[in-house]
Amino acid sequence: MNAAQTAPATPFKLLVLGGTEFVGRAVTEGALERGWDVTVFHRGTHAPPPGVRALHGDRLGDLTALDAAVRDGATWDAVLDTWSGTPAAVRDAAELLAGHARRYVYVSSGSVYAHPAPAGQEEDGALVEPGDGGYAHMKRGGEDAAVEAFGADRTVLARAGLILGPGENIGRLPWWLNRVARGGPVLAPGPRDLPIQFIDARDLAAWMLDAARDELSGPYNLVSPEGHTTMGELLESCVRATGSVTAELCWKEPESILSYGIEPWLDLPVWLPPGEDHDTVHRKGVAKALATGLRCRPVAETVADTWQWLSASGGTAPQRSDRPVVGLDPEVEAKVLAAPSA
Numbered sequence: 001m002n003a004a005q006t007a008p009a010t011p012f013k014l015l016v017l018g019g020t021e022f023v024g025r026a027v028t029e030g031a032l033e034r035g036w037d038v039t040v041f042h043r044g045t046h047a048p049p050p051g052v053r054a055l056h057g058d059r060l061g062d063l064t065a066l067d068a069a070v071r072d073g074a075t076w077d078a079v080l081d082t083w084s085g086t087p088a089a090v091r092d093a094a095e096l097l098a099g100h101a102r103r104y105v106y107v108s109s110g111s112v113y114a115h116p117a118p119a120g121q122e123e124d125g126a127l128v129e130p131g132d133g134g135y136a137h138m139k140r141g142g143e144d145a146a147v148e149a150f151g152a153d154r155t156v157l158a159r160a161g162l163i164l165g166p167g168e169n170i171g172r173l174p175w176w177l178n179r180v181a182r183g184g185p186v187l188a189p190g191p192r193d194l195p196i197q198f199i200d201a202r203d204l205a206a207w208m209l210d211a212a213r214d215e216l217s218g219p220y221n222l223v224s225p226e227g228h229t230t231m232g233e234l235l236e237s238c239v240r241a242t243g244s245v246t247a248e249l250c251w252k253e254p255e256s257i258l259s260y261g262i263e264p265w266l267d268l269p270v271w272l273p274p275g276e277d278h279d280t281v282h283r284k285g286v287a288k289a290l291a292t293g294l295r296c297r298p299v300a301e302t303v304a305d306t307w308q309w310l311s312a313s314g315g316t317a318p319q320r321s322d323r324p325v326v327g328l329d330p331e332v333e334a335k336v337l338a339a340p341s342a
Contacts, residue, residue: 011037012213013075015101017059017093018082020046021318022167023107023160026205027080028052034209039076041066059089063096070100078103078212085322086132087141094149103215104150105208108143110161110221110284111136116276119283120226123159123219143219152218156211158204161223161284162270165201165302166309167318172269174317175327177307180238181315183246187333189264189271190251192232196270197223197282200302207294220289229299231271237303250337260336267328 014031018024019040025048031038032051039053048054055065079101083089094104110117114126115136130141147155164173180186199222207222232251239247254273258264264272265281272278286294310317319325 011035013037013077014039014209014212015076015079015097016040016082017079018042019052020048022165022169023163023201023204024080024082025049025167026165026201027082027208030202030205030209036209039069039074059083059085059093063092066093067096070096074100076101078105080105080107080208080212081142081146082107083142084109084135085138087130087138087145090142091145091149094146098149101150103154103156103212103217104146105156105158105212106142106146107208108157108159108219109136109139110159110223110281112140112143112159113280115280117280117284119279120285121221121280121283122285123221123288154217156208156216157219158208158211159219159221160199160204161221162196162198162281163201163204164198164270164306166305167201168306169318169320170323171317171319171326173303173306174310175269176235176238177242177303177310178315179327180235180247181242181244183244185248185250185337186235187257187268187328187336188235188249188251189231189257189268189273190253191274192230192251194231194271194274194278195226195282196229196231196234197226197284198229198270198299198302199223200297203294203296207289207292210293214292216292220292221284221286222289222294223284223286224296225286225290226283228296233299234270234303237300238307240300241304241307252336256339257336260332262328262332262336266324266326267332269326 014036016028019028020042029049040048041055043058044056057063057065079097112127114128128136128140130144131137143157235249
């Protein structure tokens with residue numbers, strides 16, 4: 001056996017723009033588990049996982065450390081960008097890195113599709129216009145900025161759906177878990193068999209790392225396939241995970257819930273009543289991603305692991321400052337529960 005056959009392979013070199021919270025951290029930890037050489041560029045607010053090289057700066061105006069790294073000859077096999085703000089930050093980073101990385105993986109969103117999106121929406125659907133005015137428009141602008149700098153053949157657009165799992169800093173699944181753990185009658189938004197789609201942050205991370213390694217390109221819808229789970233299974237998994245002996249799921253029809261001015265998605269996280277909004281969020285077509293290896297773990301596993309993480313964190317999940325606090329006012333919930341069923 002010659003030296004070339006015995007020499008260890010060079011580790012895949014990954015630069016994560018972010019890499020310390022939720023999806024970014026799942027990516028970083030997943031890459032480290034694969035033995036990859038990982039660099040993270042972040043503000044330093046949260047400590048990255050041990051074993052990475054950290055560069056400190058700010059996406060909005062201070063790329064000094066990143067610029068110094070490329071001037072010193074740093075190169076990467078792929079860049080993974082978790083940015084969700086103004087597209088200018090994606091543009092500046094992608095332009096700086098275009099000659100120093102082979103591929104750019106941008107964490108986009110299913111929100112880039114024009115609303116309402118039909119059930120089964122695939123990647124060729126109509127998109128919103130780019131811009132800085134709202135989340136969907138900023139994500140669309142971020143996609144365009146990444147493609148303009150790297151080219152369509154070197155860019156992966158990961159159009160993620162609802163993301164849940166350990167480390168969640170939006171508060172959706174943590175709110176449900178804490179509410180169920182508190183026990184007593186729990187307002188459960190129906191129908192019980194209402195299908196929902198989500199993706200565990202770890203499964204999203206695994207697919208994106210594979211996409212970078214396998215040199216994929218183009219847009220992909222990344223969420224569990226239709227039929228993966230239901231609102232009933234999600235909440236029943238919360239009851240089992242928390243071990244609550246007093247929690248009682250009280251299912252109410254959408255019309256009854258909406259009559260109290262309750263806002264789907266915000267007051268009752270994850271839930272959207274049947275209709276255009278539900279089809280837009282919870283009925284995406286994912287055949288393309290499944291064909292390239294997307295795997296989605298059972299909802300019970302995501303719920304149990306999130307409860308374990310939340311419990312270890314003292315029951316309080318981190319909250320992103322740029323996202324609204326979700327969850328239903330207990331007094332409103334009590335009113336709905338006290339109302340006689342139709």
